Each structure stands twice: as structure tokens, then as C-alpha cells.
Amino acid sequence: MTYLPYIVAAYAVFAVVLAWDGLSPWLKHRRLLRSIRQKAARAQGRANVAGAGSAGATE
Amino acid sequence: MSAPTLSRAAASMLARDLRLAWSRRGDTLQPLLFAVLVVAMFPLALGSERARLAMLAPGAIWVAALLASLQGLDALFRSDAEDGSLEQQLLAPVPLSLLLACRMFAHWLTGSLPLILIAPLLAQLLFLPDNLLAPLLLSLLVGTPLLVLLGSTVAALTVGLRRSGMLLPLLALPLYVPVLVFGAGSVMAAAQGQDWLGAVLLLAAGLTLALVLVPLAAAAAIRIALP
């Protein structure tokens, strides 16, 4: 009896689940970094506008 | 006004819970009705052949008792959490674990004891052999308090959640596994002519331990779970 398909299947499951375990937090971390950057950029933009506006008002 | 003695506090808590259960008789009896329905489902699903039902009877009745116990869990702390009584009990001068122990006892009295009382009827529905009735009743007598205790700890953890839905059964079932295995297994062992008392004694030992530890754990769980 050839066990090859069973061995392949078992090792494949092993590889796939480990890959998920390794990749999913890393991808989530990258998404988080991106969203934090975007929020920071937006806040910075608002601060610039506010600064320019108030600077103009005091002139 | 001095703090009440422990026994008076326990008695009054027990009386309160029993009175509440009586005033909501319908709700309190629902799990019991559910167990009867579950038992009735087995012949409908598997056919009315006497021998086959007799073989499945101990396991089926135990599963029905277990599912009924799960049913009642959600309501255990919900009404007290919603109307603020739970917070009051937290602040009471009496240990919270004592109050919770009374609550669990009341829950067992109103939910599981009636089930044990009608278990002979359920046994007849499924053609349970007469010699297995004693092991069944004894295992239920020792096992259902354990189910209540274990389930209450889990219910205490979820007390802050608004709608736990299927979460509570999911959390409770792994903890129920040993009780089910030894409870139903003791009756199956009796059916095979083997020693069945050992499993029941194991359950009894677990129950003794749980009686001491679980109220404390449940009190800790409520403190963690309440915002």
C-alpha cells in the first residue's frame, strides 16, 4: 500500500497551518502601521491648516 | 445594624431565589420540559425498536439532562445582573461566594432535582432495563450538582456580556465532558455487568472538591467579569 498521498496530505496541512500562523499577524501588523501613518498624516494636515488659518487671522 | 450571620444570610438568599423561581414557574420549568422533549426525540429519530432504545437509554437521558442544564445557565445570573442586584450582592457584608453557593443550590433544586424525580418516567419511555435505574438515578444525583457548579463558573465569567448566545454552551461543554463520561459511563458499565460504583464515587469526589472551590472561583469570576 502506498502511503505517499497520506504523507503528502499530512505535511501539506502542517505547512499550510504554520504558514497561516506566521503570516497573519505579520500582515495585520503591516496594515496597522499603514493605518496609523494615514491617521498621523491626516492629523498633521489638519494641524497645518489650523496653524495657517490662525496665523492668517492674527495678521 | 450589625452584619447578619452567615447562616441567616444564606437562608434568606436561598428563600429569595426559591420564591423568585416559583413566581416565574414557567421559565423555571422550561429546561425540564426541554429534557423531556430531547428524550422524546430519540425514538422518533432512531425508531421504536425496544432493544436499540434500551441500549441508548442511559446516554440519551444523560445528554438530555446535560442539555437542560445548559439551557438554564444563561438565566442564572442574567436577571440579577440586569436589575443591579448582583452589584448589591458584591458589596454585601456577607462573602459573595456564600451567596453564589446559595444561588447555585437553588438552581439545582429548581432545575435538576425535578429532572431526577421524573427520570424513572424518562427511563420507561426509552425502555431502560430495571436494574439500571438505580445507577442512573445515583449518577444523576451526584452528577447534576457538578454540572450546575461547573456551568455556574462559566456563566459567572460571561455575566457582563449582553447576548452570549451560543458562547455559554461552547465554554461549558468541554468542562462537562468528564461529568458526562463518568455519569453516563457508570450506567453503561452497570449494563455490561462491570463495577459501576467506582465511577460514581469519582464523581462524588469531584463534587466534594467542587462544592468547596467553585463558589470561590465563581465569586472571583464575577469580580473580573463585571465592568
Place this chain on the structure above:
Amino acid sequence: MNRIVLWFHQLGSPPAFHRYATRWMPWYFGAALLLLGVGVWAALFRVPADYQQGDSYRILFIHVPCAWMSLFVYVTMAVQAAIAQVWRIKLCEILAMACAPIGAAFTVITLATGSIWGRPMWGTWWDWDPRLTSELVLLFLYIGVIALDASIEDRRRGARVAGFLAMIGLVNLPIIHYSVQWWNSLHQGSTISLMGKSKMDASMILPLAFTVAAMQLWFVGSLLSRARTMLLEREAGKAWARDMAVHETTRANA
């Protein structure tokens, strides 16, 4: 002694832990993959076929490490939860919750490889083997912890509540294991267990040691990775997170 305590304290600060995790993560994963490569190669190509089970027992070399890890991670999770509970250390709360999906992954691998291994031996995909049945209950325990943590909005309270559940589960683990063994002896008598009667040949132990060590290292790497991500999620609004995120871009663009 004081240096170690100081190191722990410093590590507890979110930006310090994030830096530490980011720095060491790749090394743990790298070492794990290296050892895994050696172990798997030896398991598939060097070790002789078993006289009873033929080639199918090669699955043992990934099944057994994952089974051990599934238990080890649960104990680690419960211990972290206990430390978080007693000493109120925020980092331990995060570490405990980070353990849960990793342990669940190991449990899934154990169940799947066990089932695949059992198919040629039992003729069915599942046989209620006592060890696998215990693993199944363990999977439900893990899922319970993950689900409970996810259902509570306040992240800190969620970690504490789910951590308490993990601790309860830990007490129950030996009871569950013993009860399933008793249940199996009651209902089935003796069946061919997955490990079979053949003793482990000396040549088989070395690849197993490699794969076990590889899984331990993988666990640490994955724990650091998940913990730093969870930490960043909770601290996303803080200044240090913003500075770090922006710094990453400038470093990448430089």
C-alpha cells in the same frame, strides 16, 4: 538578579517590547525553519520505514511535536494568565491571549495529521482514539478562550476574563484526559493506538528532537509576532506608535 528584574520591568513598557519583539522575531523564525528543514528531511528521506506501519509513520515526526506543543502552549497560556491576574501585568495579559491562536493551530495540525495517519490504519478518518478525543476537547477549550476574549469590547477586561477561563480549563485538562482514557477502556477495549507497539528506534529519536525543538522556537517567534501586533493595536493612538510608524516609512524610503 537585579539586572534580570530591571530587564523585565523595561520590557513591560510597550515601545520597548515592540522593539524587542521586532528585533528577535526573525531570528526565532529563522532558527525554527532551519531545524525544521533538517528534521523533516531526515524524517522523510533518512529514517528507515517502520516494520509495522510502513512509511505512514513518518507523519509522527510532525504529529508528535504539534501534540506536545498544543499542551505546552495551553499551560503557558494559563500560567501567563495567572501572572497577569495576580500581579496585574499588562504584558502578560497580551502574551496569554497571543498564545491561544498558536495553541489552536497546533491542535488543528495534531487532529488533522492524526486523522490522516489513522486513515490507512483504521480504515476511517476518525476512530475516537482516546488521545485524539482529548485533543478535540482541547481544541474546544482554545476556541472558547478565543471566542470569550473576542466577545468583550474592553480589551483588558476581555484578556482577564478569557485568562480566567484558561486557568479553569487548565485544572480540568488532566481530569478530561483521564476521563477520556477511562471512557475508551469502557467502550472499546484495546484498539491499535496511533503510536502502535513498535518502540522508537534510536535513529528515529534524532529527527524528532529536531522537529520538537523547531516547534518550540516557532512558538516563541509567533508569540512575539502576535504579541507585538496586539500591543500595537491597543496603543495605536499613542505618540510612540505614531513616531514608530512614521519612522518606519522614512527608514524604508531612505
